[in-house]
Amino acid sequence: MSEALNDEIEAINSIYGDNTLVQATQDPDPSIFILTLPGENTASLRLQFPAEYPDVPPVVLGTHSLGAAGKHGAAAHDLALFREAVGEVYEPGVVCLFDAIEKVQELLLSAGTKEGPAEETAEPPEEAEKEAKEADKDQTTNNPDPDSMSSNTNPPPPWTLSALFTENKSTFLARCAPVTSPAQATSFLAHLLASDKRVRTATHNITAWRIRGDGGTSFQDCDDDGETAAGGRLLHLMQLMDLWDAMVVVTRWYGGQKLGPRRFALINQTARDAFVRAGWVREEGGQAGGSGSGKKKGGK
Structure with a gap:
């Protein structure tokens, strides 16, 4: 397992909860992982991370378990959305699962198929x-x-x-x-x-x-x-x-x-x-400076 993938697994599990992304223990191939999409009644997906990842994209193999009370159609829908999200956000050399998961959440919300976590009320x-x-x-x-x-x-x-x-x-x-x-x-x-x-x-x-x-x-x-x-x-x-x-x-x-x-x-x-x-992000054709400056890659 590459250092980049190991760091990504740790980050994904810290953001979305333990066991969101885990190695498929029953699969003899150590490059196979199970990703449980955030939210209720969502499918778990089987992903394969080639040794060259993130220089090459992950492979979305299929569903691991069915979502939406076991309906095949809902699981297939989640699978299709995730494949679409990976295709949109992946950039060679950059880990992509966080952005892909966020993209799926946006697609699900725009389609009106699932609701996000409850939000607090406040002032008018x-x-x-x-x-x-x-x-x-x-x-x-x-x-x-x-x-x-x-x-x-x-x-x-x-x-x-x-x-x-x-x-x-x-x-x-x-x-x-x-x-x-x-x-x-x-x-x-x-x-x-x-x-x-x-x-x-x-x-x-x-x-x-x-x-x-x-x-x-x-x-x-x-x-x-x-x-x-x-x-x-x-x-x-x-x-x-x-x-x-x-x-x-x-x-x-x-x-x-x-x-x-x-x-x-x-x-x-x-x-x-x-x-x-603040000048901490290096943009295309530009420079970053000052405290906190780092890599070019930023949020979406």
């Missing part, structure tokens, strides 16, 4: 969008809320903000900053929550950070803040982009209409926009 959508825009305006200049400065007099962290992303009245805003220790990342988050009421009262503040410590020790952590699995997906995005000594906070104001699995794509899209604005 008009108020959420208004507060998010005010937060963007205030925080662009790193000016914390003056009403709460009495409880936190430290200088504001050097946040770089993303653009505001709004869909079905849910609004997303990301902030990223360079950090050198877990303690600093924790203090930056504490300062943000203490100094900005709009952020503090948002539906979710999803965080992730990766830090290279002294002596070869590294630290990485995440927090879903009630949006199950969102923190792990943010951390996985940073891993794919090879970002280090960096943290990101994605704030979501829920707008009253459920987004299903699409919300996870929006969370990562917002985070990636902040990374790009």
Whole structure:
């Protein structure tokens, strides 16, 4: 098993749950794995990873178990969608399962065949969008809320903000900053929550950070803040982009209409926009610089 595949298995299982991607123990071929797609009543699929993976794509062999209460049609549908997703997202030399699974979730949602995890309710959508825009305006200049400065007099962290992303009245805003220790990342988050009421009262503040410590020790952590699995997906995005000594906070104001699995794509899209604005992402024909700079590959 290649190091890239081993890392991908660990990442997939940490994001979607243990045993999401496991080796087929009853198959004599060690390159055969079983992928259980997220969600209820979905099929498990048999995948083969050639020794050259990810330089060549995985092979989707077929279904391992039937979904949708054992209906062959539903299992075949899941299989077809996954094959379509792999074909769309695969790039030679880059692991693709996370993007393929996310693509399948988008396709299932758009087809209206399955529902995503339940989403929390929050303040009225008009108020959420208004507060998010005010937060963007205030925080662009790193000016914390003056009403709460009495409880936190430290200088504001050097946040770089993303653009505001709004869909079905849910609004997303990301902030990223360079950090050198877990303690600093924790203090930056504490300062943000203490100094900005709009952020503090948002539906979710999803965080992730990766830090290279002294002596070869590294630290990485995440927090879903009630949006199950969102923190792990943010951390996985940073891993794919090879970002280090960096943290990101994605704030979501829920707008009253459920987004299903699409919300996870929006969370990562917002985070990636902040990374790009910070100059940490090397684009085609461009350069990246500063703390957190890493590989060209980013989120979708």
